[in-house]
Amino acid sequence: xxxxxxxxxxxxxxxxxxxxxxxxxxxxxxxxxxxxxxxxxxxxxxxxxxxxxxxxxxxxxxxxxxxxxxxxxxxxxxxxxxxxxxxxxxxxxxxxxxxxxxxxxxxxxxxxxxxxxxxxxxxxxxxxxxxxxxxxxxxxxxxxxxxxxxxxxxxxxxxxxxxxxxxxxxxxxxxxxxxxxxxxxxxxxxxxxxxxxxxxxxxxxxxxxxxxxxxxxxxxxxxxxxxxxxxxxxxxxxxxxxxxxxxxxxxxxxxxxxxxxxxxxxxxxxxxxxxxxxxxxxxxx
DNA sequence: AACCAGGTCATGA
DNA sequence: TCATGACATGGT
Numbered sequence: 001x002x003x004x005x006x007x008x009x010x011x012x013x014x015x016x017x018x019x020x021x022x023x024x025x026x027x028x029x030x031x032x033x034x035x036x037x038x039x040x041x042x043x044x045x046x047x048x049x050x051x052x053x054x055x056x057x058x059x060x061x062x063x064x065x066x067x068x069x070x071x072x073x074x075x076x077x078x079x080x081x082x083x084x085x086x087x088x089x090x091x092x093x094x095x096x097x098x099x100x101x102x103x104x105x106x107x108x109x110x111x112x113x114x115x116x117x118x119x120x121x122x123x124x125x126x127x128x129x130x131x132x133x134x135x136x137x138x139x140x141x142x143x144x145x146x147x148x149x150x151x152x153x154x155x156x157x158x159x160x161x162x163x164x165x166x167x168x169x170x171x172x173x174x175x176x177x178x179x180x181x182x183x184x185x186x187x188x189x190x191x192x193x194x195x196x197x198x199x200x201x202x203x204x205x206x207x208x209x210x211x212x213x214x215x216x217x218x219x220x221x222x223x224x225x226x227x228x229x230x231x232x233x234x235x236x237x238x239x240x241x242x243x244x245x246x247x248x249x250x251x252x253x254x255x256x257x258x259x260x261x262x263x264x265x266x267x268x269x270x271x272x273x274x275x276x277x278x279x280x281x282x283x284x285x
Numbered sequence: 286a287a288c289c290a291g292g293t294c295a296t297g298a
Numbered sequence: 299t300c301a302t303g304a305c306a307t308g309g310t
Contacts, residue, residue: 024291115292121308122291167306172293209293230291279291
């Protein structure tokens with residue numbers, strides 16, 4: 001038996017690798033022989049949980065800790081969720097699910113391609129782009145591909161990008177690649193901006209409006225106050241928290257505001273986490 | 286074989 | 299500013 005590197009998880013801190021990687025927040029993870037295999041930024045690696053131990057191979061412990069946000073105190077979230085009946089149930093069902101700290105560029109492109117189209121298709125798009133334009137990596141004799149950097153995409157050109165069968169998203173992705181190339185500090189700018197300003201920066205990319213901007217902030221910038229009201233969340237609130245609200249006369253925007261308000265009151269600054277838990281519970285029904 | 290999918294953008298009134 | 303259709307593809 002080969003010995004792999006190990007992280008001893010803090011026994012006070014909930015962490016469930018399976019929940020975290022199977023909830024759909026990040027593309028391109030898959031399970032094989034008890035291991036999760038994935039590519040993050042420039043590295044392919046595998047990881048496996050055995051109780052309080054996290055075995056991994058391919059990257060360093062800092063990388064693992066940062067990606068899975070192992071230092072984040074999840075109890076701050078759970079203390080906030082436990083007083084709400086739906087959120088509490090979602091908390092129990094998804095116990096240990098952590099919001100990842102994804103690579104910002106890949107996350108942005110991924111979220112751009114989620115537009116109204118189910119996540120599986122978006123994942124397939126990211127996979128196709130990677131295998132055509134990304135850099136080849138190897139782990140356990142299997143091939144993996146990085147997600148191409150902005151420069152890789154620009155150098156490959158629009159026809160090559162379009163050949164990945166990513167439909168009309170190709171144009172927006174190319175524009176974003178050029179924009180990021182011109183402003184390599186965009187990530188810092190988002191990180192340093194307050195919430196509304198961060199949303200504005202991201203919304204400045206073609207194909208990203210408020211909603212998608214908030215997804216990106218939640219998954220790649222650790223902004224747990226992000227609360228993107230999408231079709232599913234709208235439905236969850238319709239059927240539970242805002243039951244009886246007749247919103248047929250309201251525009252969607254007004255209803256979305258009502259959803260945001262309710263979420264802020266109930267879950268405070270951890271509403272993004274609440275959203276991920278509620279969504280996952282709803283999705284698995 | 287139609288129809289739908291975690292949305293955005295460009296139109297038109 | 300508000301409602302409506304187009305967008306390109308894969309899965310049911």
